[in-house]
Amino acid sequence: MNVRTVADLAPEERAALFDRDAGVEAVRDDVADIVSSVAEEGDVALRRFAEEFDHVSVGNIDITDAAERAYEEIDDPVREAIEDAAANIRAFHERQVPEDWRADFEGRELGRRFRPLDSAGVYAPGGTAAYPSSALMGVIPAKVAGVEHVAVATPPADEVNPVTLAAIHAAGADAVYQVGGAQAIAALAYGTETVTATDIVVGPGNRWVTAAKAEVRGDVAIDFLAGPSEIMVVADGDADPGLVAADLVAQAEHDENASVVAVTDDEGLAEAVAAAVDEQAAGREREAVIRGALEHDASGVFLARSMSEAVLFAEEYAAEHLSIQADDDEALLERIPSAGSVFLGPYSPVAAGDYAAGTNHVLPTGGSARVTGGLSVDTFVRSTTVQRLTEDSLGDISETITTLAEAEGLEAHAESVRKRFED
Ligand SMILES: NC(=O)c1ccc[n+]([C@@H]2O[C@H](COP(=O)([O-])OP(=O)(O)OC[C@H]3O[C@@H](n4cnc5c(N)ncnc54)[C@H](O)[C@@H]3O)[C@@H](O)[C@H]2O)c1
Ligand SMILES: N[C@H](CO)Cc1c[nH]c[nH+]1
Numbered sequence: 399m400n401v402r403t404v405a406d407l408a409p410e411e412r413a414a415l416f417d418r419d420a421g422v423e424a425v426r427d428d429v430a431d432i433v434s435s436v437a438e439e440g441d442v443a444l445r446r447f448a449e450e451f452d453h454v455s456v457g458n459i460d461i462t463d464a465a466e467r468a469y470e471e472i473d474d475p476v477r478e479a480i481e482d483a484a485a486n487i488r489a490f491h492e493r494q495v496p497e498d499w500r501a502d503f504e505g506r507e508l509g510r511r512f513r514p515l516d517s518a519g520v521y522a523p524g525g526t527a528a529y530p531s532s533a534l535m536g537v538i539p540a541k542v543a544g545v546e547h548v549a550v551a552t553p554p555a556d557e558v559n560p561v562t563l564a565a566i567h568a569a570g571a572d573a574v575y576q577v578g579g580a581q582a583i584a585a586l587a588y589g590t591e592t593v594t595a596t597d598i599v600v601g602p603g604n605r606w607v608t609a610a611k612a613e614v615r616g617d618v619a620i621d622f623l624a625g626p627s628e629i630m631v632v633a634d635g636d637a638d639p640g641l642v643a644a645d646l647v648a649q650a651e652h653d654e655n656a657s658v659v660a661v662t663d664d665e666g667l668a669e670a671v672a673a674a675v676d677e678q679a680a681g682r683e684r685e686a687v688i689r690g691a692l693e694h695d696a697s698g699v700f701l702a703r704s705m706s707e708a709v710l711f712a713e714e715y716a717a718e719h720l721s722i723q724a725d726d727d728e729a730l731l732e733r734i735p736s737a738g739s740v741f742l743g744p745y746s747p748v749a750a751g752d753y754a755a756g757t758n759h760v761l762p763t764g765g766s767a768r769v770t771g772g773l774s775v776d777t778f779v780r781s782t783t784v785q786r787l788t789e790d791s792l793g794d795i796s797e798t799i800t801t802l803a804e805a806e807g808l809e810a811h812a813e814s815v816r817k818r819f820e821d
């Protein structure tokens with residue numbers, strides 16, 4: 399990897415870094431066709447796309463029973479790891495459950511009520527790697543929120559990955575379908591003969607999955623765009639280049655469309671990270687994928703003139719994962735509001751959050767961390783405001799209401815208040 403200087407970036411380089419939705423946008427038209435085919439043809443389209451994109455002739459689309467069997471049959475250490483990770487994820491998400499409240503506002507009783515959505519569709523990816531961890535991350539918050547029906551879609555195969563199936567079962571899913579890619583998102587959004595449509599479609603995936611979520615967004619709720627993985631490491635001169643590189647290479651192995659970035663004010667560290675990345679990538683099982691991600695327009699090692707410039711760069715990037723490897727990490731973090739999930743210090747590798755720290759790894763990509771955080775219990779809950787006024791407390795604000803209602807030309811609104819005070 400070459401080291402580039404932040405101050406010398408050309409406008410097109412900055413655009414590639416900060417408006418990095420080209421990969422998803424490039425497949426939007428193809429995905430629109432897939433989505434409309436599923437909406438029109440249902441299961442027939444799901445089977446056809448499974449042949450075309452997954453090279454599988456699908457028997458039963460509904461494989462809920464197979465998930466239960468896989469849970470029983472997988473090796474004990476893997477089942478235990480699933481349960482350990484699930485327990486940590488559950489504990490963190492249980493802290494997020496919002497409580498109904500009512501309070502007195504000068505005689506007006508006002509409050510908020512939280513109720514779970516009725517159903518949720520979770521996508522658990524599984525194209526070039528298996529993602530049992532994403533099944534846990536999607537299903538557990540929905541179940542903790544109290545969603546009654548949680549369905550999972552995961553790509554089809556002659557034998558769907560048994561660890562993914564076991565994790566789906568352990569997380570408490572109610573239905574499991576073998577369908578992948580854009581067609582899975584369409585099936586969960588619109589329903590087919592076999593797949594029940596859900597109120598919200600959530601979960602991560604490659605650019606086809608992500609483009610499909612953008613496509614269905616007008617018709618069904620989605621969480622946010624959780625596309626190919628990203629990491630931004632902000633490091634000072636004391637950071638360990640080998641650890642910085644290890645986290646970059648780890649996220650690079652997800653997808654050739656992944657984006658991995660480090661920024662520092664220390665030239666020696668920048669050069670050492672770039673060299674360590676090349677060294678650590680060599681000979682990996684997924685080296686070709688890693689090299690693809692390292693060459694991505696939105697990847698690179700960057701030298702800033704100061705840590706202030708590094709911080710501004712990280713904020714503008716708004717990465718899915720932000721790792722801060724610096725002495726004053728908390729102070730730097732204060733200056734970077736936009737990030738999906740944050741990893742502080744040398745013992746917080748992104749892989750900890752990916753699997754078992756307990757935080758959620760379904761996180762916004764493509765800069766959407768500027769406006770949203772990751773998957774949480776809130777994703778699966780609707781909030782409703784509640785009010786009860788008394789004769790006195792309505793009287794206190796009646797003049798305000800009627801004045802504003804008349805100013806809006808909505809005279810019946812004003813009348814509906816005055817009527818309460820007629821003899
Ligand atoms: N942002 C997050 O929170 C997060 C979390 C976990 C994983 N991820 C990302 O999820 C992705 C997983 O990708 P994956 O590919 O391994 O699995 P995937 O399940 O997302 O995609 C596999 C599906 O893609 C479809 N597909 C493949 N090639 C296609 C083509 N040419 N045309 C149309 N459809 C096609 C197929 O239907 C296949 O079933 C990675 O990009 C990873 O970085 C993101
Ligand atoms: N890093 C991914 C989110 O971008 C999550 C993941 C799953 N498995 C390993 N990693």
Ligand SMILES: [Zn+2]
Nearest residue numbers: 627648649752
């Ligand atoms: Zn990962």
